[in-house]
Amino acid sequence: MAAITQNSFLSSNHLQLFKPNSKTKPIIAPTSVRMSLQETAPSIAVVGVTGAVGQEFLSVLSDRDFPYRSIKMLASKRSSGKQYTFQGHDYTVEELTEESFNGVDIALFSAGGSISKQFGPVAVNKGTIVVDNSSAFRMDENVPLVIPEVNPDAMKGIKVGTGKGALIANPNCSTIICLMAATPLHRRAKVLRMVVSTYQAASGAGAAAMEELELQTREVLDGKPPTCQIFKQQYAFNLFSHNAPVLENGYNEEEMKLVKETRKIWNDMNVKVTATCIRVPVMRAHAESINLQFVNSLDEHTARDILKNAPGVVVIDDRVSNHFPTPLEVSNKDDVAVGRIRRDMSQEGNNGLDIFVCGDQIRKGAALNAVQIAEMLL
Ligand SMILES: NC(=O)c1ccc[n+]([C@@H]2O[C@H](COP(=O)([O-])OP(=O)(O)OC[C@H]3O[C@@H](n4cnc5c(N)ncnc54)[C@H](OP(=O)(O)O)[C@@H]3O)[C@@H](O)[C@H]2O)c1
Numbered sequence: 001m002a003a004i005t006q007n008s009f010l011s012s013n014h015l016q017l018f019k020p021n022s023k024t025k026p027i028i029a030p031t032s033v034r035m036s037l038q039e040t041a042p043s044i045a046v047v048g049v050t051g052a053v054g055q056e057f058l059s060v061l062s063d064r065d066f067p068y069r070s071i072k073m074l075a076s077k078r079s080s081g082k083q084y085t086f087q088g089h090d091y092t093v094e095e096l097t098e099e100s101f102n103g104v105d106i107a108l109f110s111a112g113g114s115i116s117k118q119f120g121p122v123a124v125n126k127g128t129i130v131v132d133n134s135s136a137f138r139m140d141e142n143v144p145l146v147i148p149e150v151n152p153d154a155m156k157g158i159k160v161g162t163g164k165g166a167l168i169a170n171p172n173c174s175t176i177i178c179l180m181a182a183t184p185l186h187r188r189a190k191v192l193r194m195v196v197s198t199y200q201a202a203s204g205a206g207a208a209a210m211e212e213l214e215l216q217t218r219e220v221l222d223g224k225p226p227t228c229q230i231f232k233q234q235y236a237f238n239l240f241s242h243n244a245p246v247l248e249n250g251y252n253e254e255e256m257k258l259v260k261e262t263r264k265i266w267n268d269m270n271v272k273v274t275a276t277c278i279r280v281p282v283m284r285a286h287a288e289s290i291n292l293q294f295v296n297s298l299d300e301h302t303a304r305d306i307l308k309n310a311p312g313v314v315v316i317d318d319r320v321s322n323h324f325p326t327p328l329e330v331s332n333k334d335d336v337a338v339g340r341i342r343r344d345m346s347q348e349g350n351n352g353l354d355i356f357v358c359g360d361q362i363r364k365g366a367a368l369n370a371v372q373i374a375e376m377l378l
Contacts, residue, residue, distance in 0.1 A: 037068065037069065037070075037087070037089070038067045038068070038069055039069055040069070041067035041068050041069045042067070042068060042069065042105035042106050042160045042377075042378070043068065043069055043070040043071070043072075043103055043104050043105050043106075044061075044066075044068045044070070044071050044072070044104065044105065044106045044107070044108065044374075045071070045072040045073075045074055045100060045101065045104045045106075045107040045108070045128075046058065046071065046072070046073055046074065046107075046108050046110075047074045047075075047096055047100075047107055047108065047109045047110065047111050047115065047119070048074070048075060048109065048110040048111030048112070048115070048133075049073040049074060049075050049079075049084075049093060050075045050079045050082065050093065050207075051075075051110055051111065051206055051207055052203055052206050052207040052210065052362055053110035053133055053206075053362055053366045053367050054075070054110050054111075055207075056362045056363055056366065056367035056368075057108050057110065057367045057370070057371065058084075058086055059367070060363065060367045060368050060371045061371060062086070062087055064371060064375070066371060066374065066375065067378070071086070071091065072094060072100060072104065073086075073091045073092070073093045073094065074093070074094055074095070074096040074100050074111075075093050075094075075095070075096065075111070076095065076096065076111075077095045079093045079095075080093060080094060080095040081093065096111070096115070096119060098119070098122050100119075101119075101122065101123040101126045101128045102126060104123065104126070104128045105127075105128065105129065105160045105161075106128065106129050106130075106131065106160060106374050106377060107123050107128050107129070107130045107131070108131050108133075108367075108370050108371070108374065109130055109131065109132040109133055109134065110133040110134070110366065110367075110370075111134075112134055113134040113135055113136040114136075115134075116130075116132045116134040116136035116137065117136045120132055120136065120137065120167055121167075123165065124165035124166060124167055125165060126165060127163050127164065127165045128165050129158060129160060129165060129166045129167075129168065129377055130165070130166070130167050130168070131168050131170060131370045131373050131374055132167060132168070132169050132170060133170045133366050133367075133370060135172065135253075135257065136169075137167050137169045138169040138171065138172070138257075138261060138264075139260055139261075139264065140167075140169075142167075143167045143168065143169050144158070144168050144169065145169045145170075145171055145261060145264050145265055146168055146169070146170070146171075146265075146369075146373055147171060147176055147179055147180065147183075147265060147369060148369070148372040148373060148375075148376060149180060149183070149310075149311045149312045150179055150180070150183045150265055150266075151265050151266075151267070152376060154265075155168050155373065155376065155377075158377060159377055159378075160377045160378060168373055170366065170369050170370045170373065171257075171261045171265060171369075172254070172257040172258065172261055172365075173204055173286060173359075173361035173362075173365025173366055174196070174198050174200065174254065174257070174258055174275075174277065174286060174288065174361070174365070175257060175258050175261040175262060175265070176359070176361075176364060176365045176369055177286055177288060177336055177357055177358075177359035177361060177364065177365055178194075178196055178258065178262070178288055178290060178357065179262060179265060179266075180310075180312055180313055180336040180357075180359065180364065181290065181307065181310075181313060181336055181338045181355060181357045182194060182290060182292060182355075183266070183310075184306045184307060184309075184310040184313070185292060185294070185298060185303055185306060185307070185353065186266065188296075188298055188302070188303075188306055189294035189295065189296040189297065189298035189351075190294060190295040190296055191266075191271055191292055191293070191294060191295075192271070192272065192293045192294060192295050193271075193272040193273070193274075193292075193293040194262070194271065194272070194273045194274075194290060194291070194292055194293075195273075195274050195275075195290070195291040196258055196273070196274070196275040196276075196288055196289070196290050196291075197275070197276045197277075197278070197288065197289045198242075198254075198258075198275065198276070198277045198278060198286060198287070198288045198289075199239075199278055199280040199282070199286065199287040199288070199289075199327075200242060200254075200277060200278065200279050200280065200282075200286045200361075201279075201280065201282040201283060201284050201285050201286055201327060201361065202235070202279075202281070202282065202283055202284070203283060203284040203285070203361065203362050204279075204286060204361050204362075204365075205230060205231075205243065205279075206230075208229075208230050209230045209231070209235075210283055210284070212227065212228075212229060212230045212231070212235065213235050213236060213281055213283060214283075215227055216228075216234065216235055216236035217236040217237075217281075219236075220234070220236045220237055231243055231279070235279065235281055236281055237281065238281060239278055239279060239280045239281065240278070240279055241276075241277070241278060241279075242254040242255070242277035242278060242279055243279060244277070251275070252277060254275075254277040255274075255275040255276065255277050258273060258275040258277075259273045259274070259275065282327045283331075284327065284331045284332075284360065284362065285327035285328070285330050285331045285358055285359065285360045285361060286327070286358070286359060286361045286365065287325070287326075287327055287356065287357065287358045288356070288357045288358075289340075289354070289355075289356055289357075290354070290355050290356075290357060291344060291352070291353075291354050292344075292352065292353045292354075292355070293344075293347060293351060293352050294351050294352065294353070295351075296351075297349055297350040297351055298350055298351075298353065299343070299350045300341055300342055300343050300350075300353060303341055303353055303355075304317065304341050307338050307341065307355075312334065312335055312336060312364065313335060313336050313337075313338055314335045314336075314337050314338070315337070315338055315339065315341070316329070316337045316338070316339045317338070317339040317340065317341050318339075323339075324339035324340050324356055325337035325338065325339045325356060325357065325358035326358060327358055329358070330358045330359055330360050331360050332360060332363065333360055333363070334360075334363060334364060334368055335359075335364070336357060336358070336359035336364055337357065337358045337359070338355055338356070338357050339355070339356050340354060340355060340356035341353065341354075341355050342354050342355075
């Protein structure tokens with residue numbers, strides 16, 4: 001890891017990433033000066049660089065030695081002028097404007113849907129390939145929605161160097177984590193119906209939500225009323241239905257993303273998906289309980305073997321020690337962990353499975369997935 005250690009969020013260190021200090025330039029400490037700066041490599045821009053996902057973009061680019069000839073760090077006017085050090089070079093955060101994309105080959109966007117809607121098309125018109133983390137374009141039929149391990153063909157033909165701009169959408173973090181585990185099983189036995197219950201971390205709501213959870217935890221332990229600015233209700237020592245707006249059908253937007261994005265990514269408009277999304281007071285990494293009903297028979301042993309061999313997936317399924325995936329264990333990790341793999345006894349034969357999945361949603365659910373997409377553009 002470039003800047004974060006496995007359990008760094010247990011100390012107050014995790015917040016250093018999100019609190020640039022003008023004296024010490026703390027963001028992305030130069031663990032080493034890498035060889036990523038290359039004259040023939042693409043120029044890249046990170047939009048929303050000061051945020052939770054933006055910071056993770058830098059970590060992932062560094063960890064994977066992503067080649068670039070220049071990198072622009074972009075955020076709002078509020079952050080303009082902040083100084084960061086990345087891979088041994090000093091950078092100044094610039095305010096995002098339409099001119100920001102002049103000469104940029106690949107732009108990694110994570111500044112929210114409205115910013116993507118406003119600036120994504122501008123960037124594309126300038127020949128930039130935009131990999132967007134927001135929900136702005138995910139359901140646009142002309143925009144590929146890509147998990148590299150699942151549907152890389154959806155972005156076939158989009159390459160840097162053609163002079164043509166394009167938009168590629170990163171799926172919702174819960175969808176990515178779910179489909180990383182469900183797709184290898186779907187390929188073998190075809191999912192007829194999927195029931196997902198999520199346990200989503202503070203980090204999914206951005207850097208400010210992580211800070212609020214930490215603050216509230218201290219306040220509650222000190223017997224003080226919790227500060228509720230990001231979420232309307234107490235988050236520390238509590239859990240609640242996902243904060244996304246609730247729609248007329250009773251589902252919230254986060255749940256409907258799981259439904260609609262799964263259909264688009266699997267290119268299967270008939271797959272039945274239902275979801276209940278819950279925020280839990282975990283700092284980082286989402287967990288999901290997934291119930292699967294298959295068209296064809298798939299026993300749990302075969303399923304375990306399939307998952308063991310699936311790219312980007314690790315199996316943690318130790319019944320004897322009662323050791324299964326946890327958000328802590330997957331935090332700052334690339335792989336999605338799967339456990340509790342068992343036959344669903346409520347279904348006939350071997351046509352149903354229950355699994356429990358954990359994944360770092362800032363990493364595989366956002367930044368890593370987007371950088372993997374960017375790698376496929378080269
Ligand atoms: N967190 C996750 O796990 C996750 C996962 C998947 C997708 N996403 C998506 O990624 C996006 C960012 O999420 P986040 O969690 O990183 O949020 P965040 O921590 O709140 O960061 C938001 C970023 O957007 C920038 N920004 C805000 N207004 C801007 C403007 N007018 N112009 C330019 N930049 C602006 C902020 O810059 P300032 O610091 O200057 O305000 C900051 O860099 C959202 O669309 C979110 O849905 C997040």
